[in-house]
Amino acid sequence: MNGLFGENLKYDLKASLVVFLVALPLCLGIAVASGAPPMAGLIAGIVGGIVAGSISGSHVAVSGPAAGLTVIVLDSISSLGGFQLFLGAVVAAGLIQLILGLVKAGVLGYYFPHSVIKGMLTAIGLILILKQIPHALGYDKDHIGDMAFEQMDQHNTFTEIYYAFIYNSPGAIPIVLIGLLILFLFEKPKIKTHKLFGIIPGPLWAVIAGILINETYRFWIPGWQLGGDHLVSIPELTSLGDITSLLTFPDFSLIADPNFWLVAFTVAIIASIETLLSVEAGDKLDPYKRITPASRELVAQGTGNMLSGFIGGLPLTVVIVRTTANVSSGARTKMSAIFHGFLLLILVLAIPGLLNKIPLSCLAAVLFLVGYKLANPAIFIKEYKKGFDQFLPFILTVIAILLTDLLVGIGIGMVVGLFFVIKTNFHRSLVVTELNGNYLVKLQKDVSFLNKAPLMKQLSTIPPGSNVVLNAVKARFIDHDIKELLDDFIETAPNKDIEIILEGFSNHVRQKA
Template sequence: MIKQSIFSHPKNDFPAGLVVFLVALPLCLGIALASGAPLFSGLIAGIVGGIVVGSLSGSNVSVSGPAAGLTVIVLSAIESLGSFQAFLVAVTIAGAIQLLLGVLKAGIVSHYFPSSVIKGMLAAIGLILILKQIPHALGYDADFEGDDAFIQPDGENTFSELLNAIGALQPGAIIISVLALAVLILWDRPKLKEITFFKIVPGGLVAVALGIVLNQIYALVAPQMVLQKDHMVQLPVASDFSEFLGLFTTPDLSVITNPQVYIIALTIAIVASLETLLCIEATDKLDPQKRITSTNKELKAQGVGNILSGLIGGLPMTSVIVRSSANIDAGAKTKLSAIIHGVLLFITVIFIPNILNMIPLASLAAILLVVGYKLAKISLFKSMYSLGWDQFIPFAITVLAILFTDLLRGIGIGMVFSIFYILRNNYRTAFHYNSEDSEKGKRINIRLSEEMTFLNKGSMLVTLRDIPENSEVVIDGTHSKNIDHDVKEVIQNFLETAKHKNIKLTIKNIGQWKNHTAGL
């Protein structure tokens, strides 16, 4: 495949970068708020994730920024270290650990996530987006943007928040979200995509602009429907450049000898790396061009990003599936879109924060609802079901586990079920077994597979145990490239068993038994 320049598809990447910027803006702020950190720290992580990590990453379509999966860790870490400045030291060290992991090629771990679990993660994220954004679309904005956990910090959960939203409907927000959804659906019509205007101008931008205009119209004709500050994007606004510079924070290096800092740094590095690797694996599956990302390069990019983020006052970051999905859905072709989203975050925060604070969260909810639907289409569930239970059950368990816990716990539970089915299939397909009746008894041929590992020990034990007396048995390892010592030990023990059960045993091309016959 010919390597693409990041400037090879500007007509696709600029609109996609704009859509990702609109999605990322409230998520950066919401995650910072939930983490107990300064609001601007979320924006710093988004800017660094876009410009720095976007430039260094090997992925063409993934987008990095502050992650909801780290909010609990960040919140408790700030409390235990006593200050946000002390926490920034841990973020910087975490980045250095990630950089080291990339150098040590630890990214290979991502290749061991089963496809059923990754697809389950995508479907679960889609459902979570829908469930979490419905309250915002209805005008209930008590929950912070970017949350993906089932249990909320205030004791509520995903479903109780839906009930709370129904009891606190905002007609102004509902009208905005419904019309924004209509715009987004209209923009996806294939016939309209043939018109230049609809190609160049992203539907997400139109949906957001429509929300701003409608809220201004409410102020003129229906003041009771106006969406107030708590239903809008809330960027910190600096009155001058010196005040803007004051929003950046430097780490407190006096805590560098505190062992707790290193424990927190290691925790952040491990969790952030796992989330990144999961996201990269999922993003590669969503990429229409099916490009494969170097996970080791991604760990290095994330490491550099987190080092810089920690040094200038930002939250820790990961590659994030919601932003990456929105990026792909918006038509991104290269990593220029991720860089553009970071540049837009930086420019708009400096020059037009007041305009951004006019964006209703209901407009942004509509964008995320569409992204969620595309991740959790019914066709995905049907296609996984058609693959059989050994694929569908780990997929479904992963979806449910993520919905009712959080991303990493859900993935862990899904992995357990997937490994169970992998082991079960391995147990069943360790060898080819053929049995025929003869005058003297059974004639049994056991042809071992290419790889006979310790996982095959159990099936070999059961099969050899059940061979009847007076049989003729051939165990053939001709086609095996590797036979584990545990399997050879089972065969060795069966040599003794064969003598007592009057079994004629022939062993071909296995270890020391090149062509060994014993028994009758």
């Protein structure tokens, strides 16, 4: 793995093709769902791959427009009064992220519990599967990048599946089934390492098959042929001179308006949180367990957002869906992320007509596989075996993300995880044992006011004439309320003929004569 560039090249190129196929519809779908031009999503994907990917210290993370920012972008464009004004705020948001990275704020990313990160990954996998069911059935009313539970049309993830079964397009079903069969076969080592078939990754074979099947419908079953909303839709250029027409430049006329900076800070903070979460999750997926410098990632994202906003792109983050596709496709280095950015740039400009023939149903098959790898049933069993204190934050994070959105779900998972941390420390901070009338009261780690009631109860049950050892050798911190309680106990002990021995209290409790 740590060999020369050439030794990793074939792995990174194959992975970049898969990431490109995953990123293409997501870039377009997120842009449309955000109320922005489709090209804005592609620009963000290109910048995320080439620029953020080059600066990033991650070997597996892939950046691009994020579904988690869809609602924020939609509301911000409306509140600021236009897309160009919003682009100005994106540039400012990138500058804020750059500063956060330079002051090493990325360290905050290391404080997310493992169970919550695992829950986030699993929830994303389940969402991918649920969201792709309508596209697999040829019901494409919602854009492929829309990951929220509640939809703009007052439907939700589950009602969309219900309508998909009623209003399906028959031609989509053979395409997705054959695509899944191809992907399943390419998971077999014999085919994956085959001299001929192994050169091209399974997802690309699935896409090629999807295009050919849909074109074949024209001759045999015209009513089954998919078109319009059922296909990828990329703006097509009539000449290379039209490239500049795809760019939109920011408007900074509201830079003195507080609302401008409110949007900028909101985008910067939410994008940074999503990036740090996704980087942490990506490191856990990395088979080589390499650690990404979190603050450097904020610098990469800030730089990327400044450029993306300046040329008409959406705000970008590290995206866990693309990162998962990258890892599962065998990427070795960050060159796969950079290559995928170049593929978006070159192929979108060179062969938009061919790309616009790709059925969304065959891309759904690719995303089904990505989702399954994230939400494999074995993951639930593994987390359950770790114990209730790990499984509950995990499963609640999964459910909360499924029924709300990424950040709300993560917040709920963090609260539950924090509860178990406090509960564990609460019980471990105070240990009382008794043997033949001799009591040992051990204060360990951090003893806070939360331990006052149980300590008071334990001390009150010690009978007169007992010998008590108060041990604070392992206590790193003792709250003032605890100190007062112990001082009072020590002071009144002679009245009950209780003999007290103090150990390790020289820096904690005032000893009274």
